Amino acid sequence: MTAEQLAALKAEVNSVAATAGGIIDAVDPGLVPFVVIGRAVAATAPDLVNDVEKWIESIKSGKDPTDEENAVLSDKIASLMHPETL
């Protein structure tokens, strides 16, 4: 990703955040790079499309992953043993 693309992505994230009530401003600044990276990867990896906003909220909550979340991750890990099916 070029510097220009990254700058555009950051602008998009901040724009979305402003629309969503400044959620980025409410989160530790150290998390912003993860949001940007998540957006960048989401543009090319369909699995991550629904994850970025959930990440922000779940990290802010400070709660442990739920049983359902652990089960989803476990299934994804299991799928790695069959890369031909991905």
Added chain:
Amino acid sequence: MAVSVGLVACGSLNRNLYHAETLAVDGVRGGTHTYNAWLATQTNTADTNALAKLYRERDQVYGKVRNFGALTKTVDNLRLSYATNSANTNLTALQTGVTALESQSQDIIDEITAAMSGKPIPWPQTP
């Protein structure tokens, strides 16, 4: 596609580790998905020698993905063990494992990128 993982100093450690694992796993799954789609187009048109090379590269990529999966499983088990009984879980080993996930996931993405671009791949070539 660059994937960067770090452990942020907020929220539960279990939650942070969960997200670090998820990021690495989703990156590899997404990259492998893209590679598989690309490979299908290449094998439809390639000649015999080119096919042999493609399948050789495919086997090496898949091998690394499976190894990554095995490492991730180990790390995830450690994370769940930590969540249940942190006092009896080697936290250093867990954090080292998460760091290894980042390294291996990036390595896989780099190799897939190299394979799809037709560039020389940094793995052993059969004589």
